[in-house]
Amino acid sequence: MAKVHFVGAGPGDVDLITLKGYKLLSEADVVIYAGSLVNPALLKYCKEGAEIHDSAKMHLTEIVDVMEISVKSGKEVIRLQTGDFSIYGSIREQIEEMKKREIDFDCIPGVSSFLGAASSIGAEYTVPEVSQSVIITRMAGRTPVPDRESLRSYAQHQTSMAIFLSVQGIDKVVEELVAGGYPVKTPAAVIYKATWPEEKKVFGTLETIASKVVEAGIRKTALILVGDFLGQEFYYSKLYHEDFTHEFRAGKSSHAD
Structure with a gap:
């Protein structure tokens, strides 16, 4: 069954989208991307013939309408959000609309700015x-x-x-x-x-x-x-200190005679 995939696009560099996000983007039938914030170069990963929408020119209802029509037509939809949508991603309101309209969805985290x-x-x-x-x-x-x-x-x-x-x-x-x-x-x-x-x-x-x-x-x-x-103040962590013992490594002092 088709669904909407919310995908975090990464902070900007097109290579910083996750492998899972890239795979879904490359297979999507419909892509709705945050045009004012997402690097448009990411769209080069879309397959030929994919339907592209720039949400910078759309309001919430228009965005969700496209999602609903597309999913009900059996099309896979990507909502390409900035960075990691878990921070200032305006995702909650979209998720609530998914639930109201009974649209299947999942969320693929990205790399935050x-x-x-x-x-x-x-x-x-x-x-x-x-x-x-x-x-x-x-x-x-x-x-x-x-x-x-x-x-x-x-x-x-x-x-x-x-x-x-x-x-x-x-x-x-x-x-x-x-x-x-x-x-x-x-x-x-x-x-x-x-x-x-x-x-x-x-x-x-x-x-x-x-x-x-x-x-x-x-x-x-x-x-x-x-x-x-x-700043310049710095202290070494205990994790890699030669005398620090943990589950995977015995401290140096533990080997002393």
Whole structure:
């Protein structure tokens, strides 16, 4: 029976779609892709004759109507979403419509841009003894953010932070983070279109990052990364320490006479 497959397209690089996602995309009869955000080069994986729809020009009902008509006609449908749709993917409303209309579906996760951004700069969000938590959030805009989830309230933890959909208000972001507790010397980076060919990387501190972003002409499609994980402080993990014993390896000291 035909169904709708929600597929995470990856952060931008066409090779970062998962193997399962690629296989489904290459076999799909109908593809509805988020044209304003998904790399259109991914469409080269579609088979000849596939029906392509750009959802940037469609509202929710139109999108779901195409899904319903296609599935009921026995066609396999791909809803090609940005990065990993589990984060700011607007997938919930589509899933609810699938259930209401009794349309069969499944979800194929992708690689999020917050992972692509960290990889592009060779960073790890969870550095031993520096930070072991990551806050993924955004600044309030046309979509509101609950007061209890404000940047200022999260900043008190001074942990690693990946801030989506907020670079257009970089000055306000910095203001809120500093007011909440981050020192002005906290390292920060802004990655524009992580993993895309046109990727840009800007590095600084909370004191300097806003002006550098303006100079770079970055106004959208960028992630703001904040935290000491970007700094020079570093400690080796226990996992690979020669004296660390675990299920698969005896520590060096355990072999001593």
